[in-house]
Amino acid sequence: MKTAIITSKSSLNHNTGSGHPESISRVASILEKLKKNKKLIWKNPVSFDKDIIKQAHSSSYVDTVENTFPEKGLVFLDGDTVVSPGSKDATFDAVGSIIAAIDGVENKEFGAAHCVTRPPGHHAEKSKAMGFCVINNISVAANYLISKYKYKRVAVLDWDCHFGNGTYDILKSNENIFFSSLHQYPYYPGGGTEHEKGDHNNALNIPLPAGTSSKEYFDAYEHMLKRLKEFRPEFVLMSAGFDAHKDDPLCQLNLESRDYYEITRRVLETTKQFCNGKVVSILEGGYDLNALAESANEHVDALLEFN
Numbered sequence: 001m002k003t004a005i006i007t008s009k010s011s012l013n014h015n016t017g018s019g020h021p022e023s024i025s026r027v028a029s030i031l032e033k034l035k036k037n038k039k040l041i042w043k044n045p046v047s048f049d050k051d052i053i054k055q056a057h058s059s060s061y062v063d064t065v066e067n068t069f070p071e072k073g074l075v076f077l078d079g080d081t082v083v084s085p086g087s088k089d090a091t092f093d094a095v096g097s098i099i100a101a102i103d104g105v106e107n108k109e110f111g112a113a114h115c116v117t118r119p120p121g122h123h124a125e126k127s128k129a130m131g132f133c134v135i136n137n138i139s140v141a142a143n144y145l146i147s148k149y150k151y152k153r154v155a156v157l158d159w160d161c162h163f164g165n166g167t168y169d170i171l172k173s174n175e176n177i178f179f180s181s182l183h184q185y186p187y188y189p190g191g192g193t194e195h196e197k198g199d200h201n202n203a204l205n206i207p208l209p210a211g212t213s214s215k216e217y218f219d220a221y222e223h224m225l226k227r228l229k230e231f232r233p234e235f236v237l238m239s240a241g242f243d244a245h246k247d248d249p250l251c252q253l254n255l256e257s258r259d260y261y262e263i264t265r266r267v268l269e270t271t272k273q274f275c276n277g278k279v280v281s282i283l284e285g286g287y288d289l290n291a292l293a294e295s296a297n298e299h300v301d302a303l304l305e306f307n
Contacts (some may be wrong), residue, residue: 001111001277001307003300005034006043006101008093011118013086017074019248020082021287022118022132030283031114041303045096045117046103053095055143056136056170061127065091065134077129081119091119094282098141099278105235106149111307114240114300115282121196122164122239122284123189130166131189136284138239139170145235146176153178155233155271157224159263160241161251163192165237168203175200178231180224182206182217184244184253191204204232207295210252214259217244221263225270232274236267242286242295250287257294264302277306 008046011027046099052056053062068075076082083091094117101113123131138156145151156171158164158181169193171177183192185207192205204218204227242260244253268277281299286292 001108002041003039003303003307004041004043004104004110005116005300006045006095006097006113007116008045010086010089010093014090014118015074015084015086016082020118025289026286026292027116027118029289029293030296033297034300036117037300040300043100043104043216045093046100048096048099050100052144052243053140055133055147056126056139066240067131068126077134081129081134081136087119093117094119094121094137095135095140096203098137098280098282099144102141102144102282105278105280111277112279112303114296114303116184116296117283121166121282122158122241123162123166124162125166125169131162133166136166136170137169139293141237141280142171142177147254151234152176155228155232155236156239156252156266157236158239158241159244161238161243161248161253162188162241162285163205165189165191168196169196172198172203175202178202178228178233180202180204180206180227180305182208182220182224184208184210184251190198191217191235208253212253214255217253217255217259218262221266225266228267229270233271234275236271236275237253238267238281238298239284240296241284242292245286245288245291245295247288247291248286250285257291257298258286260295261298261302264299265305268302268306279303
């Protein structure tokens with residue numbers, strides 16, 4: 001089976017303004033790196049019924065977002081979440097990308113997929129944009145797997161440096177989902193302590209101090225893998241943030257680019273007997289362009305090796 005990259009030119013039209021860390025060049029740097037790999041197949045997002053989004057977000061929030069995108073200039077949805085005229089297509093194409101990825105895996109077009117999209121999603125809560133994020137793509141995907149494909153055990157793994165507060169907010173009450181986040185703490189956006197376990201003991205948050213090394217990170221990661229194996233997921237979704245890299249300007253964890261290969265490989269090895277490599281990831285954070293491109297490439301290499 002192949003590994004697919006799902007992306008859209010609209011990601012390059014989501015203008016966040018001069019100096020904003022969540023910039024157009026993020027996706028451009030990843031795509032430049034990945035296009036050198038001839039083993040990948042490339043796909044575009046699909047159109048979808050907007051009601052799919054309303055499984056994760058309130059109807060009023062989705063309606064408000066649709067009417068917020070400006071015809072010119074920039075609009076702030078919160079202190080650091082910015083949208084522009086090109087952001088509407090980018091936002092909904094990000095959702096369409098992860099839907100295309102899931103459908104492609106289910107239809108056996110490819111074995112796994114990585115969605116190179118923006119804006120990111122894991123900070124967006126049920127009724128609130130936050131932290132560069134507008135729609136919580138990974139939560140939409142989890143609900144889509146359950147509603148359309150009738151999965152009973154979906155794992156959502158978030159290894160962005162920042163706690164996936166929005167994903168936790170949306171998914172914590174769903175007993176068909178296991179959510180785990182490894183993140184720097186205390187740090188933005190707050191929350192993500194080990195005491196936040198979901199409504200059905202279905203969440204494992206692993207807070208890590210600033211300065212955490214690769215070895216310390218993987219020691220903690222083993223706790224997540226143990227819970228993941230106990231959960232026996234039928235499908236794995238990954239919030240693929242690459243900002244725990246030692247060179248990232250927005251975090252203080254100390255991972256190397258190669259560590260993202262290992263982060264991915266260990267999940268694939270742990271879950272292969274349950275889901276046979278059914279893995280879809282979507283880009284979250286990562287703000288040093290060289291580290292971001294290298295780390296995303298390592299992640300994709302692991303997906304390719306397994307498939």
